[in-house]
Amino acid sequence: MQIGILGGTGPAGSALAARLASVGHEAIIGSRSKYRAMEVVDKLQAEWKGRKLNIVAGDNAMAAAAEVVVIATPWDGAYGTATSVADLLEGKVVICMANALTRTGKEFQPLVPPRGSVAATVQAAVPKCHVAAGFHHVPAKELGDLDHPIESDVLICSDFPHATEVTAGIVASVGNLRPLDAGGLSQATPIESFTAVLLQLNVHYKTRVAVKFTGIPELAPNSAEPARKAKPAAPAKADEPAEEGA
């Protein structure tokens, strides 16, 4: 799949581009400056020489022309970035991974953007696109380290089942990432703000945590839906003749 990343020159977007390209997607790193994107792509290609990653550089408009678009800007740049390419986003699945956070000393604090989340702000800015929130809790460093698998659950929420489905397929295409359908876009508020908790854990335990939920049944391949177990044949009633061979 062709996936464009707006603000793809930062740690999160470039790591996502590398990881998605490593599993066969075409990633387009978008930027406000095509030259900055070219530098980042050159760096990734040099770092992962020999892997033949399908990553190309462009401006944000070029990334927004892709089949599926990811928003990987800081929270306060997401609205302006989305509206600047609004016509290119119409009718598309747009995955918003931005978290609204601030840091005061050693403390990470969640912010509440207009409409409660960055994802909802983007959805309101471009009503004709189909926003899914996802990838908020996946640490960029581990995401971009292609020598090691990254294991994490990825909470996805959207008001469009199709957007959740497409996002889940992309998440599941990355080996050990598990997509989970967390409901409608209103869930983006706690999903985004929970990132502050994870970052606080990182500070306290001097590590980088990832999210993994227990109690979730086995999922269908490439999906956030439970695997449907084959229904066992109903036992024949005593007064019914048993069916003879096929």
Ligand SMILES: NC(=O)c1ccc[n+]([C@@H]2O[C@H](COP(=O)([O-])OP(=O)(O)OC[C@H]3O[C@@H](n4cnc5c(N)ncnc54)[C@H](OP(=O)(O)O)[C@@H]3O)[C@@H](O)[C@H]2O)c1
């Ligand atoms: N870092 C992580 O581990 C991680 C993990 C999950 C989610 N996230 C979320 O992903 C988003 C990106 O994270 P990051 O660490 O990569 O952020 P970042 O480095 O601060 O920003 C990413 C890119 O966004 C562009 N940008 C910066 N300010 C902008 C503005 N005002 N308007 C439009 N574009 C702007 C820049 O690209 P150009 O200058 O090239 O345009 C920059 O390279 C954040 O919202 C973050 O919360 C981060």
